[in-house]
Amino acid sequence: NAGVTQTPKFRVLKTGQSMTLLCAQDMNHEYMYWYRQDPGMGLRLIHYSVGEGTTAKGEVPDGYNVSRLKKQNFLLGLESAAPSQTSVYFCASRNPPGGKTTEAFFGQGTRLTVV
Amino acid sequence: DAKTTQPNSMESNEEEPVHLPCNHSTISGTDYIHWYRQLPSQGPEYVIHGLTSNVNNRMASLAIAEDRKSSTLILHRATLRDAAVYYCILLPNFGNEKLTFGTGTRLTIIP
Numbered sequence: 001n002a003g004v005t006q007t008p009k010f011r012v013l014k015t016g017q018s019m020t021l022l023c024a025q026d027m028n029h030e031y032m033y034w035y036r037q038d039p040g041m042g043l044r045l046i047h048y049s050v051g052e053g054t055t056a057k058g059e060v061p062d063g064y065n066v067s068r069l070k071k072q073n074f075l076l077g078l079e080s081a082a083p084s085q086t087s088v089y090f091c092a093s094r095n096p097p098g099g100k101t102t103e104a105f106f107g108q109g110t111r112l113t114v115v
Numbered sequence: 116d117a118k119t120t121q122p123n124s125m126e127s128n129e130e131e132p133v134h135l136p137c138n139h140s141t142i143s144g145t146d147y148i149h150w151y152r153q154l155p156s157q158g159p160e161y162v163i164h165g166l167t168s169n170v171n172n173r174m175a176s177l178a179i180a181e182d183r184k185s186s187t188l189i190l191h192r193a194t195l196r197d198a199a200v201y202y203c204i205l206l207p208n209f210g211n212e213k214l215t216f217g218t219g220t221r222l223t224i225i226p
Contacts, residue, residue: 004158033214042202043159043216050212059215090158097208103149104214106158 002026006091006107013081013114021076021110023091031094032074033058033104034066036087043090049074050096081114088112119203124221127193135188135220137203142183146205150177150188153219154199162188162201198224 007022023032030051035043035058045058049068063085065077074093078085088111094104120138127133139148149164163170163177165186170177176189190197202219 031212031214035216042200042218045213045215048213056212058213092158092214094214096212097147097206097210102147102206103161103164104151104159106160108158109156 004093004105004107006110010111017081018079023074025072025093029093030096033092034076035090038087083114086114119217121203121220126223128225130192133190133193135201138185140184145208148186149204149206151202152199193224195224
């Protein structure tokens with residue numbers, strides 16, 4: 001059981017380049033989330049999705065776009081990368097509240113450096 | 116949204132119990148109390164959650180105050196591998212799909 005898998009694990013981008021981070025979960029979870037974590041700081045929610053075809057803004061959505069075309073995948077896009085987007089990105093998934101299990105499962109992170 | 120307050124950091128000796136406090140004075144009746152931890156260079160992982168009664172699992176125990184305005188995560192015998200940032204968050208049983216984290220408590224284990 002793979003859980004939540006993030007691709008890639010590391011990436012270096014030049015300012016202005018674009019890229020897409022992929023999050024895949026195999027637990028049939030409805031909810032998925034993207035976070036960024038700067039050094040020594042807590043997790044900040046970028047965007048989230050409550051189901052296939054739906055997305056919503058989190059606390060720090062500017063400069064990012066997301067898509068949830070398939071239930072198991074949640075993509076995070078950077079259209080024009082900036083050095084301020086250098087961070088570690090985490091994806092998470094969980095079931096909706098009210099069910100048997102509602103704990104969130106996290107990926108291992110993607111370390112992104114923008115130079 | 117109901118907020119939680121945790122100390123920024125705590126230290127504990129190895130092989131001793133650790134009590135990590137969390138205040139949530141504005142908790143609503145349908146909010147579950149969840150604890151997660153983040154080991155160095157890893158993604159957060161679920162530890163335990165509860166609603167009203169104390170809860171135990173293989174990782175830890177969760178003690179919830181009678182008025183639910185505070186809770187304590189208990190690690191019964193801390194090891195060096197328990198050094199992490201511990202997050203206490205509130206998740207309602209319905210609505211509010213967001214999952215947001217505060218700054219948590221950084222736990223240092225002294226050998």
